[in-house]
Amino acid sequence: MLEIKNLHAEVDGKAILKGIDLNINKGEVHAIMGPNGSGKSTLANVLAGRDDYEVTEGGILFDGKDISELEPEERAGEGIFLAFQYPVEIPGVTNTTFLKEALNAQRRYRGEEELDGMEFVKMIRGKTKELGIKDDMLKRAVNVGFSGGEKKRNDILQMAVLNPKLAVLDETDSGLDIDALKVVAEGVNKLRAENNAILVITHYQRLLNYIVPDQVHVLSNGKIRRSGGKELALELEEKGYADYSGEAA
Amino acid sequence: MVTLPSDKEAFIAHYDQSKDHLPGYNLAWLNETRAKNIALFNDIGLPSAKTELWKFTSLNPLKKQAFSAPETSELAANDELPRLFDAAISIRLVFIDGKYSETLSDSSLPTGVTMASLAAVLDSGNCDLDQTRLSRPRAEEQPLVALNTALMADGYILSIAKDVSVEKTIEILHLGSGKAESTHHTRNIISVGSGSKATIVEHNTEHGENVYFSNAATDISINENATLHHYRVQESNKSAFLISSTEVEVGKGATYDSFLLNTGARLARSDINVSLAAENSACHLNGTYMGTDDQHCDITTRVDHKTPHTTCDEVIKGVLSGNARGVFQGKIIVHEQAQKTVGNQSHRAMLLSDRAEVDAKPELEIFADDVICSHGCTSGQIDEDALFYLRSRGLSQEQAQALLVNAFLADAVEAVQNEDLKDLFLVRISDWLENNPNKPA
Numbered sequence: 001m002l003e004i005k006n007l008h009a010e011v012d013g014k015a016i017l018k019g020i021d022l023n024i025n026k027g028e029v030h031a032i033m034g035p036n037g038s039g040k041s042t043l044a045n046v047l048a049g050r051d052d053y054e055v056t057e058g059g060i061l062f063d064g065k066d067i068s069e070l071e072p073e074e075r076a077g078e079g080i081f082l083a084f085q086y087p088v089e090i091p092g093v094t095n096t097t098f099l100k101e102a103l104n105a106q107r108r109y110r111g112e113e114e115l116d117g118m119e120f121v122k123m124i125r126g127k128t129k130e131l132g133i134k135d136d137m138l139k140r141a142v143n144v145g146f147s148g149g150e151k152k153r154n155d156i157l158q159m160a161v162l163n164p165k166l167a168v169l170d171e172t173d174s175g176l177d178i179d180a181l182k183v184v185a186e187g188v189n190k191l192r193a194e195n196n197a198i199l200v201i202t203h204y205q206r207l208l209n210y211i212v213p214d215q216v217h218v219l220s221n222g223k224i225r226r227s228g229g230k231e232l233a234l235e236l237e238e239k240g241y242a243d244y245s246g247e248a249a
Numbered sequence: 250m251v252t253l254p255s256d257k258e259a260f261i262a263h264y265d266q267s268k269d270h271l272p273g274y275n276l277a278w279l280n281e282t283r284a285k286n287i288a289l290f291n292d293i294g295l296p297s298a299k300t301e302l303w304k305f306t307s308l309n310p311l312k313k314q315a316f317s318a319p320e321t322s323e324l325a326a327n328d329e330l331p332r333l334f335d336a337a338i339s340i341r342l343v344f345i346d347g348k349y350s351e352t353l354s355d356s357s358l359p360t361g362v363t364m365a366s367l368a369a370v371l372d373s374g375n376c377d378l379d380q381t382r383l384s385r386p387r388a389e390e391q392p393l394v395a396l397n398t399a400l401m402a403d404g405y406i407l408s409i410a411k412d413v414s415v416e417k418t419i420e421i422l423h424l425g426s427g428k429a430e431s432t433h434h435t436r437n438i439i440s441v442g443s444g445s446k447a448t449i450v451e452h453n454t455e456h457g458e459n460v461y462f463s464n465a466a467t468d469i470s471i472n473e474n475a476t477l478h479h480y481r482v483q484e485s486n487k488s489a490f491l492i493s494s495t496e497v498e499v500g501k502g503a504t505y506d507s508f509l510l511n512t513g514a515r516l517a518r519s520d521i522n523v524s525l526a527a528e529n530s531a532c533h534l535n536g537t538y539m540g541t542d543d544q545h546c547d548i549t550t551r552v553d554h555k556t557p558h559t560t561c562d563e564v565i566k567g568v569l570s571g572n573a574r575g576v577f578q579g580k581i582i583v584h585e586q587a588q589k590t591v592g593n594q595s596h597r598a599m600l601l602s603d604r605a606e607v608d609a610k611p612e613l614e615i616f617a618d619d620v621i622c623s624h625g626c627t628s629g630q631i632d633e634d635a636l637f638y639l640r641s642r643g644l645s646q647e648q649a650q651a652l653l654v655n656a657f658l659a660d661a662v663e664a665v666q667n668e669d670l671k672d673l674f675l676v677r678i679s680d681w682l683e684n685n686p687n688k689p690a
């Protein structure tokens with residue numbers, strides 16, 4: 001589903017991704033771990049199409065289609081979703097308005113019928129219930145005044161509503177209490193299906209107890225230095241990244 | 250049809266030609282007032298960048314424009330007049346090219362409300378106009394008001410009796426007929442009796458896209474414990490020059506609540522001066538402006554806190570695209586005896602293009618020591634992180650931008666208490682966003 005080939009990206013002329021190769025098949029969950037500043041969020045943002053990052057080499061195929069020239073909204077329409085490391089506050093725009101506009105924009109993109117108000121409300125009620133999100137949160141402005149954990153949960157709600165083919169979760173677990181972590185993991189596991197794929201970026205092995213990955217990759221200094229099964233996460237937790245940080249930039 | 254250029258000499262020549270047939274030309278005191286004011290205007294001239302109050306707004310485009318003398322312009326019978334509110338909840342007074350039209354205005358006024366046209370009052374044999382209402386404090390700072398006083402040809406004199414709560418909104422339509430490049434100097438006087446409440450909405454718009462110059466002056470007095478909600482919807486065409494100066498005297502326990510929405514005019518300059526000279530008097534000076542292409546919008550306010558326990562809050566938000574320019578000047582003066590003053594002011598502008606520009610000048614002059622005053626001015630581009638966040642969820646660049654700008658402006662509209670008005674302003678904002686697609690930066 002996702003094929004990243006020799007991906008190089010830079011920001012303000014500074015090389016950050018230095019040749020990433022990564023394949024994720026339908027139905028798989030992959031985890032990326034790595035030290036601070038190694039390029040994990042950069043990779044996530046490049047996948048979502050943020051234009052501050054310039055792809056200088058290599059490319060990204062999604063469902064066999066080259067998406068490197070697509071706008072962020074087109075990638076969303078194709079089915080890519082990024083849960084942000086730092087979800088953004090949008091004053092004055094309520095969660096409901098935002099979710100409805102986003103969902104319908106994606107449906108239009110895919111040539112699907114838009115949901116009307118009633119259908120939307122029914123659908124969203126179900127999702128908030130599943131994720132243990134209070135309905136009054138829907139009436140509030142997107143992420144404004146939300147606690148760190150609430151913001152993360154709100155991103156997961158968006159994911160549940162938008163039902164993407166590929167979800168990239170950038171440190172969605174950081175700042176979550178143990179109950180919230182389980183709720184978020186459940187939400188992610190619900191999405192987990194034959195036709196979907198998930199890329200989890202995390203610093204903690206703990207999350208991977210709940211969302212069990214098929215593969216774990218170590219990203220360091222802009223490159224994937226090692227890949228392995230879920231036991232690699234345990235090893236990293238024990239030994240840290242010392243073995244992988246040796247390469248000079 | 251006489252064509253007039255519009256530098257100082259032209260206006261003076263216009264005065265010389267018309268002084269013998271302006272309304273009230275047979276009133277000695279009025280002729281004297283007019284003569285005094287044209288002399289003052291002659292001394293000062295049109296405001297220029299050299300004057301502090303006009304540092305950011307140049308009248309050069311106006312000076313280059315030729316206008317014809319105002320003509321009587323009745324509309325064709327089938328011309329539809331814009332109306333903001335349903336007749337069930339409003340009464341509408343109509344001014345065409347600055348002249349009151351009795352036939353087009355609603356005839357029955359709510360109880361406790363009287364309205365007369367300035368021209369009718371001045372021409373009525375026994376004119377009972379309070380002359381003091383025509384003189385301004387700091388007249389020497391206001392040459393355009395002097396010009397208005399010298400040339401005023403019509404306007405409204407609106408009085409609300411004591412202790413009435415006027416349910417219906419008083420809608421005043423200032424319509425350009427689209428027939429002539431005219432100039433008009435209207436003078437309006439509003440008095441709100443003690444304990445009363447009223448809502449006045451002024452609507453500037455027109456038929457057609459022709460140039461005109463409206464130089465209005467409005468003098469308002471609000472008596473004890475009264476409240477005046479004064480809203481303005483300024484959506485003149487993008488060739489018009491729309492200049493107005495409003496002077497407000499707020500009585501004890503009274504409130505002046507103002508909201509200005511400006512989307513129109515080539516050049517719009519709105520001065521609002523409020524004097525809080527009685528205890529517990531308050532004012533709200535809120536507004537939003539939106540500009541595009543070569544539009545210029547200037548909001549200049551001055552609030553004088555003269556006695557203890559007076560309050561003022563001011564929230565102005567603007568959005569500019571294309572080559573548009575915005576100006577905000579907000580002066581708050583807390584006089585020495587005005588202890589316990591509360592004054593909060595904020596102006597925020599969002600620039601949607603690299604060529605759009607905003608100048609903001611907040612000025613706090615505080616001579617009392619026990620006051621709570623704050624001001625904040627910010628201007629900047631749209632938040633890129635927010636834009637990306639929205640786009641990453643599927644919204645197009647345009648949709649995301651519209652959503653953010655809309656939220657930014659709608660926040661200022663929150664201050665409007667009247668739900669009908671609030672809705673109206675919100676619709677105007679979303680219409681603007683729809684009709685003014687982002688100009689490339």
Ligand SMILES: Nc1ncnc2c1ncn2[C@@H]1O[C@H](COP(=O)(O)OP(=O)(O)OP(=O)(O)O)[C@@H](O)[C@H]1O
Binds near residue numbers: 012014034038043
């Ligand atoms: N806009 C930018 N301008 C300059 N440098 C940037 C910019 N964005 C990212 N970087 C740099 O790129 C490198 C990778 O950042 P990135 O956010 O991808 O790291 P990360 O692996 O997600 O780290 P963390 O674990 O702390 O979240 C860092 O050194 C960062 O400072």
Ligand SMILES: [Mg+2]
Binds near residue numbers: 040041042085170171
């Ligand atoms: Mg990161």
